[in-house]
Amino acid sequence: MCSAIGLFLGDFQTAIYFGLFVQLIWLGNLPVGASITPEGNLASAIGCVLYVQFNESYIAFGQLLLLIVFFYTIIVSYFGGQLDVAMRKFNIRLFNYTISSINDQKKANVGKIAFLALLLQYSVLFIFILLTIHAGNLLFSNISDFFSEEYTPLWQYTNVAIVGVGVGMVMSVYKGRDLKKIILAVSIFGLILFKII
Amino acid sequence: MRRYLTYIKIFLRSFFVQSGWNYKSMLSIGFCFALLPVAKKLYKNDIVKYNQFVRRHLGFFNAHPYFTAYALGAITRLEEDVARNKGSEVQVERFKNALIGPFGALGDQIFWATVKPATFTLGVLAFLLVESFSARLTFLMLLGILYNLPHLYVRIFGMLQGYQQGFSICKHLKIDNFKFIKKTYLIVGILSICLVVGYIGTFWVGNDLFAMLVFVSSIIVSVYLKSKKAKTYLAMLLPLLIAIIVGLIKSRI
Numbered sequence: 001m002c003s004a005i006g007l008f009l010g011d012f013q014t015a016i017y018f019g020l021f022v023q024l025i026w027l028g029n030l031p032v033g034a035s036i037t038p039e040g041n042l043a044s045a046i047g048c049v050l051y052v053q054f055n056e057s058y059i060a061f062g063q064l065l066l067l068i069v070f071f072y073t074i075i076v077s078y079f080g081g082q083l084d085v086a087m088r089k090f091n092i093r094l095f096n097y098t099i100s101s102i103n104d105q106k107k108a109n110v111g112k113i114a115f116l117a118l119l120l121q122y123s124v125l126f127i128f129i130l131l132t133i134h135a136g137n138l139l140f141s142n143i144s145d146f147f148s149e150e151y152t153p154l155w156q157y158t159n160v161a162i163v164g165v166g167v168g169m170v171m172s173v174y175k176g177r178d179l180k181k182i183i184l185a186v187s188i189f190g191l192i193l194f195k196i197i
Numbered sequence: 198m199r200r201y202l203t204y205i206k207i208f209l210r211s212f213f214v215q216s217g218w219n220y221k222s223m224l225s226i227g228f229c230f231a232l233l234p235v236a237k238k239l240y241k242n243d244i245v246k247y248n249q250f251v252r253r254h255l256g257f258f259n260a261h262p263y264f265t266a267y268a269l270g271a272i273t274r275l276e277e278d279v280a281r282n283k284g285s286e287v288q289v290e291r292f293k294n295a296l297i298g299p300f301g302a303l304g305d306q307i308f309w310a311t312v313k314p315a316t317f318t319l320g321v322l323a324f325l326l327v328e329s330f331s332a333r334l335t336f337l338m339l340l341g342i343l344y345n346l347p348h349l350y351v352r353i354f355g356m357l358q359g360y361q362q363g364f365s366i367c368k369h370l371k372i373d374n375f376k377f378i379k380k381t382y383l384i385v386g387i388l389s390i391c392l393v394v395g396y397i398g399t400f401w402v403g404n405d406l407f408a409m410l411v412f413v414s415s416i417i418v419s420v421y422l423k424s425k426k427a428k429t430y431l432a433m434l435l436p437l438l439i440a441i442i443v444g445l446i447k448s449r450i
Contacts, residue, residue, distance in 0.1 A: 003334075012333070013333075021321070023317065024317065028429070037429075038430070067441075071437075078430065088219050095222055095225070102255075110229050114216040118213065153445075157407065157411040160412045161411050163415075164419070165432070167397075167416050168415060168417070168432070168436075171416070171420050172424060186388060189395070190394055191395040191399060194398070
């Protein structure tokens with residue numbers, strides 16, 4: 001999604017840089033069954049729009065933009081997850097309505113119900129995207145006033161930490177002690193390989 | 198020809214199987230929506246039987262969305278048998294309930310825990326290794342193919358096999374039958390993530406001990422917190438806090 005945003009906003013490379021590394025952190029959250037997971041994809045896309053939009057105005061502050069957009073993305077992912085829960089609860093009403101219309105001997109209209117559920121979900125998400133991008137715009141166009149360029153060393157390792165979290169999240173997906181040993185061994189091999197190259 | 202059109206409609210509708218997802222009956226609205234072409238074919242002029250069909254498939258159902266194709270194929274076959282008085286509705290419902298466990302477990306293991314991380318980490322590796330716009334765009338398309346090959350295989354052949362085998366599809370639902378996909382993507386995923394570690398360790402971290410500390414601690418902290426089933430958000434935010442503290446220490450030295 002971030003690559004499409006990059007193409008649309010005219011900065012593919014920046015969008016894909018943000019998108020790939022930030023989306024890496026959501027891979028450890030498996031949407032198994034009815035589990036509630038953060039809405040990572042949507043949040044990354046919103047974060048990506050803001051990152052591309054403000055990238056040039058924050059150049060003097062080093063990685064400050066990456067840090068605050070990353071925080072913002074995590075907050076948005078939480079609310080996105082809660083929105084999913086609310087939609088799933090609302091869909092119970094649609095389900096109950098379908099069942100009651102069958103019980104009343106009317107012809108079941110599951111097609112319309114499925115379409116309505118999709119339409120509602122996309123409408124709510126669309127409003128959510130607009131609101132969070134607007135809130136982000138307000139926040140990021142004013143927040144730089146509170147920071148000075150002399151603080152830049154504080155967030156110099158933001159990108160390294162984000163990639164580290166992403167790698168950790170992916171590694172947590174691979175279960176088993178043997179697999180962990182293999183990962184460690186191949187990582188050391190990778191390190192040596194790139195040092196030699 | 199009309200018969201095949203029905204199956205094509207079911208296949209296309211299977212992409213919307215998650216519409217109407219709810220906590221009471223999970224996938225049932227989407228699943229029933231996908232099966233409607235069969236109901237229309239079998240009970241077009243019989244509202245009572247049509248409603249009975251819909252009611253049957255609005256019962257609790259949950260599975261991995263891609264693996265639902267197997268259930269759709271098998272249920273289509275069984276419903277056709279029921280309409281020809283070759284089976285009973287109770288058997289169909291029992292069979293559907295029996296599929297929930299294997300479908301969820303297989304799909305989550307193969308797609309969410311293997312194919313998706315492998316494709317994505319390969320994308321990160323490609324992003325790090327190639328710099329030109331056209332090369333990155335090409336890689337992006339290749340990744341799309343890499344992810345969608347097993348995805349569409351499961352959807353298309355799943356539906357066909359489900360229809361051909363009916364009740365016997367249960368025998369096919371073993372991880373051994375998907376060993377090739379799982380092993381291949383596991384190797385790709387592990388190699389990619391390890392090479393990403395190698396690349397970051399060499400070119401981003403280099404000889405900076407502070408950066409090394411941030412990188413290694415971020416990996417350890419996130420893996421540890423995730424394994425302890427701690428809040429995901431803590432696993433994401435704590436390494437950032439460590440990075441800021443390390444940055445502060447470095448700026449003071």
